[in-house]
Amino acid sequence: MERYDVAIIGAGIVGTATAWKLARYKIKTVLLEALPDLACGTTKANGGIIHAGYDPKTGTLKAKLNVQGASEYPVLAEQLGFRYKQTGSLVVGFNEQDEQYLKMEYQNGKANGVPDLKIIYGEEIRALEPRINPQATVALHAPTAGVLDPFEAAYAFAENAHQNGVDVYFQFKVTGITRKSDGFVLHSSSGNVEAGMVVNAAGVYSDVVAALAGSQDFTVTPRIGEILVLDKEISNPVRNVIFPIPSPTKGKGIVVIPTVSGNVLVSATARNIEDKENISTSREGLQELLQGGRKLVADISAGQVIREFSGLRAVSSAGEDFNIGPTPGIRGFITAGGIQSPGLASAPAIASLIRDCLAEEGLVLREKPDYNPLRKAGVRFSALSAEEQDRLIKENPDYGQIVCRCEYVTAGEIIDAIKTPLGATTIDGVKRRSRAGMGRCQGGFCQPRILAILSRYLQKPPEQIWLEYADSPVVMGMLKGGCRQ
Amino acid sequence: MNMMSYDVVVIGGGPAGMAAALKSKEYGCTVALLERDADLGGILNQCIHPGFGVEYFKEELAGPEYAGRFTDLVNSAGIDVYIQTMVTAVNPERSVMAINQNGVMQISAGAVVLAMGCRERTRGAIMIPGYRPAGVMTAGIAQRYINIENLKPGSKAVIVGSGDIGLIMARRMYLEGIQVLGVYEIMPYVNGLIRNVKQCLEDFAIPLYLSETVIDIQGKGRLSGVVTARVDENFRPVSGTEKHIECDLLLLSVGLIPENDLSVRVGVELNTATQGPLVNNGLETNVPGIFACGNVLHVHDVVDNVTREALKAGEQAARYAKKTGVKPKEPRKILAGENIRYTVPNYYHPGAGEKVDICFRVSRPISDGYLVVSSPERVILEGKPRGFRPGEMEKFSLSPKLQGKDCSDVILSVRRRSNGN
Numbered sequence: 001m002e003r004y005d006v007a008i009i010g011a012g013i014v015g016t017a018t019a020w021k022l023a024r025y026k027i028k029t030v031l032l033e034a035l036p037d038l039a040c041g042t043t044k045a046n047g048g049i050i051h052a053g054y055d056p057k058t059g060t061l062k063a064k065l066n067v068q069g070a071s072e073y074p075v076l077a078e079q080l081g082f083r084y085k086q087t088g089s090l091v092v093g094f095n096e097q098d099e100q101y102l103k104m105e106y107q108n109g110k111a112n113g114v115p116d117l118k119i120i121y122g123e124e125i126r127a128l129e130p131r132i133n134p135q136a137t138v139a140l141h142a143p144t145a146g147v148l149d150p151f152e153a154a155y156a157f158a159e160n161a162h163q164n165g166v167d168v169y170f171q172f173k174v175t176g177i178t179r180k181s182d183g184f185v186l187h188s189s190s191g192n193v194e195a196g197m198v199v200n201a202a203g204v205y206s207d208v209v210a211a212l213a214g215s216q217d218f219t220v221t222p223r224i225g226e227i228l229v230l231d232k233e234i235s236n237p238v239r240n241v242i243f244p245i246p247s248p249t250k251g252k253g254i255v256v257i258p259t260v261s262g263n264v265l266v267s268a269t270a271r272n273i274e275d276k277e278n279i280s281t282s283r284e285g286l287q288e289l290l291q292g293g294r295k296l297v298a299d300i301s302a303g304q305v306i307r308e309f310s311g312l313r314a315v316s317s318a319g320e321d322f323n324i325g326p327t328p329g330i331r332g333f334i335t336a337g338g339i340q341s342p343g344l345a346s347a348p349a350i351a352s353l354i355r356d357c358l359a360e361e362g363l364v365l366r367e368k369p370d371y372n373p374l375r376k377a378g379v380r381f382s383a384l385s386a387e388e389q390d391r392l393i394k395e396n397p398d399y400g401q402i403v404c405r406c407e408y409v410t411a412g413e414i415i416d417a418i419k420t421p422l423g424a425t426t427i428d429g430v431k432r433r434s435r436a437g438m439g440r441c442q443g444g445f446c447q448p449r450i451l452a453i454l455s456r457y458l459q460k461p462p463e464q465i466w467l468e469y470a471d472s473p474v475v476m477g478m479l480k481g482g483c484r485q
Numbered sequence: 486m487n488m489m490s491y492d493v494v495v496i497g498g499g500p501a502g503m504a505a506a507l508k509s510k511e512y513g514c515t516v517a518l519l520e521r522d523a524d525l526g527g528i529l530n531q532c533i534h535p536g537f538g539v540e541y542f543k544e545e546l547a548g549p550e551y552a553g554r555f556t557d558l559v560n561s562a563g564i565d566v567y568i569q570t571m572v573t574a575v576n577p578e579r580s581v582m583a584i585n586q587n588g589v590m591q592i593s594a595g596a597v598v599l600a601m602g603c604r605e606r607t608r609g610a611i612m613i614p615g616y617r618p619a620g621v622m623t624a625g626i627a628q629r630y631i632n633i634e635n636l637k638p639g640s641k642a643v644i645v646g647s648g649d650i651g652l653i654m655a656r657r658m659y660l661e662g663i664q665v666l667g668v669y670e671i672m673p674y675v676n677g678l679i680r681n682v683k684q685c686l687e688d689f690a691i692p693l694y695l696s697e698t699v700i701d702i703q704g705k706g707r708l709s710g711v712v713t714a715r716v717d718e719n720f721r722p723v724s725g726t727e728k729h730i731e732c733d734l735l736l737l738s739v740g741l742i743p744e745n746d747l748s749v750r751v752g753v754e755l756n757t758a759t760q761g762p763l764v765n766n767g768l769e770t771n772v773p774g775i776f777a778c779g780n781v782l783h784v785h786d787v788v789d790n791v792t793r794e795a796l797k798a799g800e801q802a803a804r805y806a807k808k809t810g811v812k813p814k815e816p817r818k819i820l821a822g823e824n825i826r827y828t829v830p831n832y833y834h835p836g837a838g839e840k841v842d843i844c845f846r847v848s849r850p851i852s853d854g855y856l857v858v859s860s861p862e863r864v865i866l867e868g869k870p871r872g873f874r875p876g877e878m879e880k881f882s883l884s885p886k887l888q889g890k891d892c893s894d895v896i897l898s899v900r901r902r903s904n905g906n
Contacts, residue, residue, distance in 0.1 A: 307609035390589040400586035402571040467619035472706035475636040
C-alpha cells in the first residue's frame with residue numbers, strides 16, 4: 001500500500017488548489033477523485049465569478065479568503081496558464097431602498113479591504129455597461145471582480161501539482177477511513193492508500209467523508225443552481241458581471257456573467273434538495289433564469305440559449321461561513337466544508353489556510369528547491385494571429401484540421417487535451433479542456449469525430465468512451481456486419 | 486502564408502457549393518471551392534436513403550449518388566477544390582482566410598458564394614429540462630454514427646420533433662434493429678414531408694404523437710428514460726398527461742438553423758424568420774459581391790431546389806466577378822404577408838426583364854387557401870385554391886409582366902377560403 005504524507009479527497013477547485021499549494025514542499029501528496037476527471041462536481045457547474053469580496057460579512061473567513069484569493073488570481077493566471085478576465089462587477093439597484101442597501105455593501109466592502117469600490121448612478125452605469133436595463137438608477141461598481149472558467153483553473157492547479165510530484169487517482173471513491181496511530185487508511189473499491197494526514201475537500205460529500213473518519217459535526221445540504229449558457233455575442237457584448245440586489249432567500253440572485261470565451265451565463269437559481277447527485281434542470285428554473293436575466297439585461301432572450309446545466313452548492317449545517325480547519329478529536333484530519341460562493345474566488349487562499357492547518361497539526365513543510373511554479377498553457381489556435389497559425393500548422397499539420405467548427409478547435413488541440421498529463425479521457429473532458437463541442441451546435445458536428453480521436457489515442461473501442469461520468473457511453477457498439485480492424 | 490486570387494470563391498462543398506462553383510466556371514471564371522470535410526457532398530454523404538434528384542435528374546437517387554454526380558462534374562470542370570479546408574474569416578473586401586493542413590491561405594475573391602449549409606437545433610436551444618446523460622443527440626449525429634461510423638447509438642429510441650431527418654432516422658433505426666418507440670411532435674401538425682410520414686413511420690407502424698413532447702430527461706450516466714406529456718395551445722405541458730417511457734436513446738429532430746457565423750462576422754444582415762441572409766433576386770446579400778444559396782440561405786426540404794438556387798447564385802457571382810451584371814435600379818421589397826413565414830428573395834430589381842423566382846413557406850397549415858400576390862395598391866394575382874403546409878417549400882415566379890410598369894413592392898399572402906382551415 002502506497003503511503004503519503006497528505007491525501008486530499010476531492011479534485012474540485014479546493015482539492016486541486018490545495019494540491020498545488022502543497023506541491024512546493026518536500027512531502028508526498030496524493031489527490032483522490034471519485035469521478036473519472038478533475039473538476040466534475042460543483043467546480044464545473046458554477047458561474048466562474050471571482051467576486052471582489054464586498055459581500056461577505058466583515059470578519060468572516062469568507063470575507064478574508066475571498067479578498068485574498070481574488071487578489072491572487074491575476075498572477076496565478078499568468079503563472080499557471082489559464083484565462084482570467086478582470087471584468088469588474090456591478091450590483092444594480094432600481095430605487096432608493098436599493099441605494100441604501102448598496103451603500104451598506106460599499107461600507108462592508110471597504111471594511112473587507114476591497115479596493116476601488118464606487119457607487120455610481122445613471123449615465124455612469126450605462127457608460128460602463130451599455131446593455132444594462134435602462135431602469136437601473138444606481139450600482140455598486142467593483143472593478144477588481146473577474147471571471148474565469150473554473151474547470152480550467154482546476155486543471156491548471158492539478159497539472160502544476162502533478163508535474164511537481166503530486167499523484168492523482170481517478171475513480172477512487174473513498175468508501176471507508178480507518179484511523180491508525182500514525183494516520184489513516186483510505187479504502188476504495190480500486191484499492192487503499194495510507195496517509196499521515198487527510199484533507200477533506202469532498203464538496204457536497206464532505207459530510208459523508210467526515211462521517212467515515214468518525215466526525216458527525218456537520219451535514220451538507222445540496223443547493224441546486226441552474227445556469228443558462230447564451231451564444232457568443234458579436235456586437236455590443238455584456239462587459240461586466242451584473243448582480244441584482246441579493247434576496248434573503250435566493251442568495252446572490254440571478255446574475256449575468258460574461259465569460260472568458262465570449263459567451264454569457266445567466267446564473268443561478270437556488271433550491272435546497274436531498275439527492276447529492278441531482279443535477280437536473282427544471283422547466284420552472286429555466287424560466288426563472290430568463291426572467292431574472294432580463295431584469296438586468298433587458299434584451300436577453302430564449303433564442304440565445306445554447307445550453308442549460310445545473311450544479312450543487314455545498315450548504316453546511318455548521319453555519320453560513322466556510323467551515324475550514326482541524327476536526328475536533330481527529331488529529332491530522334482537515335475539513336474544508338461548506339465551500340459555496342465565494343469558494344472559487346477564495347480557493348487559492350483556502351489552500352494556504354489548509355496548508356497552515358496541516359502545519360499546525362504537525363506536518364513539516366520544507367520547500368523543494370526544484371519546485372516549478374510555472375505551467376505552460378496549451379495551444380488555443382483560434383486566439384492566434386494568421387502568421388502564428390501558419391507557423392504552427394507547418395510544425396504540426398494536426399493544427400490545420402478544424403474539428404469543432406463553432407469554436408474553431410483543431411485536431412491538434414484535441415490530441416493535446418488527451419495527451420497532456422491528467423488529460424481528458426471523456427468527451428466532456430475534451431470539451432472542457434479544448435472547447436470542442438462548447439459552441440452553438442453543442443457537438444452536433446464534432447462529437448463523432450472527437451469520439452474517434454479519443455478512441456484512437458486511448459486505444460479503446462468507441463463504446464468504452466464515456467460522455468462524462470462512469471458508464472456513460474455515447475454509443476453502444478458496432479452495428480450488424482461490423483468488424484474491427 | 487499562401488496568397489491566392491480567384492474570380493469566385495465558394496465556401497462549402499455540399500450540393501449548393503458544387504452547383505454554384507460549376508455555374509461560375511461555366512461563365513469562364515477561375516473558381517476555388519473550399520470544403521471543410523474530406524469529401525465533397527456535405528450532408529448528402531450520410532443520407533443513404535433514396536428520394537434525391539427526382540426533379541433535377543428525373544430519377545430517384547440516394548444522397549451519396551446525387552453528391553457523386555456533382556462531384557464528378559466538379560472534378561472534371563477545372564475547379565480548384567480544397568478539401569479539409571476551413572474558412573475562418575471573410576472580410577467585406579472579399580478576402581477569404583482559410584486553413585488546412587498545409588497552412589493558412591488568404592484568397593482574394595472577385596465574388597464570394599456562401600454555401601455553408603445549416604446545423605441542427607439542439608436540446609439546449611429548445612430547453613428540455615432534466616438530466617444531461619449520454620444518449621441524447623440530434624438525429625443528424627445518430628445518422629452519422631449509423632451510416633458513416635457503423636456504430637449503434639442505442640437500442641430503444643424516442644424521437645422528439647417530426648423534422649425530415651427524424652422521420653428518416655426512425656425508419657433507419659428500425660431497419661438496424663433499434664426499437665423506435667415513437668415520434669413526439671409539440672405542434673399539432675407534422676414538420677417534415679408527408680411522403681416521409683408515410684414511408685418512414687406508417688409503413689413501419691412507428692407511432693406519431695402530435696401535440697405531445699418530452700418534458701423530462703432521466704439518467705445520470707446513460708439515458709434511462711424520458712417523460713412525455715400533451716401540450717396545450719400555448720405549448721405548456723398539460724398536468725396529468727405525463728407518461729414515463731423507458732429508453733436509452735433520445736433523438737432530436739427539432740429544426741435546422743442556417744450556419745451564418747461567418748456571414749454575420751462579415752456584416753451580412755440576416756432575416757430573423759430564416760436566420761439566413763436577406764438577399765435580392767440575384768441572391769446577393771447586403772454586402773456587395775457576397776452571394777448565398779442552399780441551406781445557409783434558408784432550409785430546403787428537397788435538394789433539387791438547392792441545386793437550382795445555387796446555379797443561380799453561381800451565375801450571379803460570375804457576372805459580378807466579371808462585371809457583366811446590369812447595374813440594378815433601386816430594389817423593391819418582397820414582403821411576407823398574411824400566413825407567410827418568409828420569402829426568399831427579400832428584394833428584387835425592377836426593369837431587368839427577368840422573372841423573379843420566389844420561394845416561400847406558410848406559417849401554419851392551411852387546407853383550403855389561395856395565394857395572393859399584391860402591391861400596396863392592388864392585387865396582382867390570385868392563385869387557385871389548394872392546401873398549404875409549413876413543411877413544404879412553395880415556389881412562385883413573378884414574371885416581368887406581373888411586375889408591371891409601376892414595379893412596386895410585392896406582398897405575398899395566403900388567404901383562407903372558408904372559416905375552417
